[in-house]
Amino acid sequence: MSVSADGFNASSLFEQLAEGLKDDKIKAQAIKQVNAVLVITLKNKEGKDQHWVLDLKKDGTLAKADSAPKSDVQLLLKDADFVKLANGKANGQKLFMNGKLKVKGNMMKATAIESVFKSIDPRPKL
Template sequence: MSVSDPTFQASEFLQLLEAGLGNDDTRKKAIAGAKAVIVFTLKNKDGKDKSWILDLKKDGTIKAVEGALPKSDVQLILKDADFVKLAEGKANGQKLFMNGKLKVKGNLMKATAIEAVFKQLDPRPKL
């Protein structure tokens, strides 16, 4: 199943993340840095929830989740727009958490590593 979903702003970033994981060196660094299975559950502007699983423990893949959520180390629950801001580095995960815009289920320490992983996996040129 494709990570793309046109009803979510995060779709473009998730595709970039998937492309970044396609590079062997980048994937190995991401797995070494996170060592976690992370589930993102996002709510779009229409109120629809959708989840993606990012496996940075074994195979370094990202995919959309259908049905029940698989076992993970941490689940991040937030609005689609806030996820995009977080992924682009325009929002701070700790501030989102403190303001109640980011909910974390599971290992909070694993959640703190995700911002660094986003920066590492983003294949866009750094200006």
């Protein structure tokens, strides 16, 4: 099942994340670090919302959803801001302070997601 969504630049990042979670070692590490179900809700340039459910509590899976299910934490932001955040070009705290990132639920769990992206980043570490 594909995790990409038409019109969302973040689709490739979610594909990368889903691919990374197929590695049992990375999956186990992510579950240990985060231990939560995260819903990432993005809004694209056309104003369309898309939800992704990242289960880092039990399964270590990522799925696309039409509506936001119950979760430990939900991140709401624009597609473009999420791409910057995932690529390390934006700071989550700054986005939050500037009102570009909204967090519903457990704030500490939200900060843990950054380490998961870093652990599956295919780019060479300098």
